[in-house]
Amino acid sequence: MANAPLEIGVKAPDFRLPRDGGDHVALSDYAGQPVVLFFYPKASTPGCTTEAIDFTRLLPDFEKAGAAVIGISKDSVKRQENFSAKQELGVPLLSDAEDEVCEAYGVWGEKKMYGKTFLGITRTTYLIGADGKIAHVWSKVKVPGHAEEVLEAARAL
Secondary structure, eight states: OOOOOOOTTSBOOOOEEEBTTSOEEEGGGGTTSOEEEEEOSOTTSHHHHHHHHHHHHTHHHHHHTTOEEEEEESSOHHHHHHHHHHHTOOSOEEEOTTOHHHHHTTOEEEEEETTEEEEEEOOEEEEEOTTSBEEEEEOSOOOTTHHHHHHHHHHHO
16 A cells, blocks of 8 residues: 655655766755645656656746646666756766665556556655645646646745
């Protein structure tokens, strides 16, 4: 069974993960500003590619709204780097290879596809307010129009 996503109003768990480009990113690096965390199942797959491109395309608008945007998946740093370079992505992509952050945010668990059951990431996006609390949650995200919807919520904070 998948863990339940975090609820609105709870403090977002801090984390520190390696990112594409060889650095590390912690949620606490963004203290005092809104943060969009989008969890995606696998780099270079169709839905994940579209989602990451959409967030990159809208990144200047998120920045105008004062919000940072971060993508997280279980993919290795090398795979994240290849994905970012190939798609010319502008958002940092973090590697949660040990599933610790995915579990803490309730996005790692059992999934079903084509009659098979497996463990994976449920596409989920969190908008974390400047106060460090969850302001909005999108679970089981459908990609078309999603980044625009998140941007509107970020602007409303």
